Amino acid sequence: MMKLKRRADSSDDAGSWLTTYSDLVTNLLCFFVLLFSMSVVDSQKFESLSRALRSSFISRPGGGGSTLHHNMGKRILTVNFVNPDDTGKKVVDNERYIETAEGIILDDQEKIREEKYALVKEQLEQDFSELxxxxxxxxxxxxxxxxxxxxxxxxxxxxxxxxxxxxxxxxxxxxxxxxxxxxxxxxxxxxxxxxxxxxxxxxxxxxxxxxxxxxxxxxxxxxxxxxxxxxxxxxxxxxxxxxxxxxxxxxxxxxxxxxxxx
CATH class of the missing domain: 3.30.1330.60 (OmpA-like domain)
Incomplete structure (x- = not known):
């Protein structure tokens, strides 16, 4: 009777261990899917991500800054997650990360804009030459x-x-x-x-x-x-x-x- 009881206890322990392991794997999978979805920002996701980042990082005491611009194309963005109660240096660092990302995107947009005008000028000169x-x-x-x-x-x-x-x-x-x-x-x-x-x-x-x-x-x-x-x-x-x-x-x-x- 004692051996049977021990086997039953052992069986219960094994089932509990497998349940915990399964939960852990599921949570890890969800975590990596979340990281992937936030690491690649396309034009449709950018605005919602911008609001989320600003709400999480900038709207705390000492935060500030302008909103991110939309329709900026694809960009890899590294997000540094912090505890909602953290302030001070981490908040400043996060603001810098976002401002850096904004700067990269705005620089790219300005380059595209200037290239467009250069093409217009070149086309006009060519057309007038042909005339x-x-x-x-x-x-x-x-x-x-x-x-x-x-x-x-x-x-x-x-x-x-x-x-x-x-x-x-x-x-x-x-x-x-x-x-x-x-x-x-x-x-x-x-x-x-x-x-x-x-x-x-x-x-x-x-x-x-x-x-x-x-x-x-x-x-x-x-x-x-x-x-x-x-x-x-x-x-x-x-x-x-x-x-x-x-x-x-x-x-x-x-x-x-x-x-x-x-």
Whole structure:
């Protein structure tokens, strides 16, 4: 009877050990699945992960900082889990980890953005070269803009604001690149200092403004560019880029500019 009892006790102990081992394996599996799901952040998971990280690490005493940006693509992110009661150095370290991750993502986004504008500039230069008007066009990239400068003779006859057919072909090519981006565009008309005094254009203000307006209307009505992206402005002769005392300088000053705001 004693031996039977010992066997029963031994059997009960074995079953208890197996149950504990099974629970341990299950918990480990869940833990590693959790780590994997949090280590690879895609565009759909990033926002929810951002909120969770900020809530866990930053919203404690001494925390702070801005929210993470969404739609940043895939990124490997190392998370340092801490006890909810921990403060001080661990909280600061966790904030640094998150700020580092944000910095990496923002840097990548800025690189992609700059590459996009570089491609737009390159395409415009190639298109104008194929049209044979490179000597009458400048494409200039600044920190906050891309400037496309067209000599007025491409688009208009002297003293006129009606767009020439060759000018429309040039605008058609320009519009293809403008459709590839969604930035705001300021269209400016500029003249030289030679006075004009006609019923339609009493001064160069009216001429430059009407030219810019007609270009915008053509882009909107004929080429389908979103009017909310466009602004027409006339500057008259008051923003020269060359010397108005020479024929060459006056020719350069008669122009239409497209400032694409980054």
């Amino acid at each position: 044979g008007i490179s000597d009458l066009v400048d494409v200039i990239e600044g920190k906050d803009y891309i400037l496309v400068r067209l000599n007025a003779q491409i688009l208009f006859k002297p003293g006129s604001a009606e767009i020439l057919e060759d000018g429309k072909n040039t605008l058609n090519v320009l519009a293809d690149s403008l459709r590839a981006i969604d930035n705001q565009i300021i269209v400016e008309g500029h003249t030289d200092t030679v006075p004009i005094n006609t019923p339609l254009f009493p001064t160069n203000w009216e001429l430059s403004t009407k030219r810019a307006t007609n270009v915008v209307l053509y882009l909107v009505n004929d080429l389908g560019i979103d009017p909310a992206r466009l602004t027409a402005s006339g500057c008259g002769e008051y923003k020269p880029i060359a010397d108005n005392n020479t024929i060459e300088g006056r020719n350069k000053n008669r122009r239409i500019e497209f400032m694409i705001i980054k």
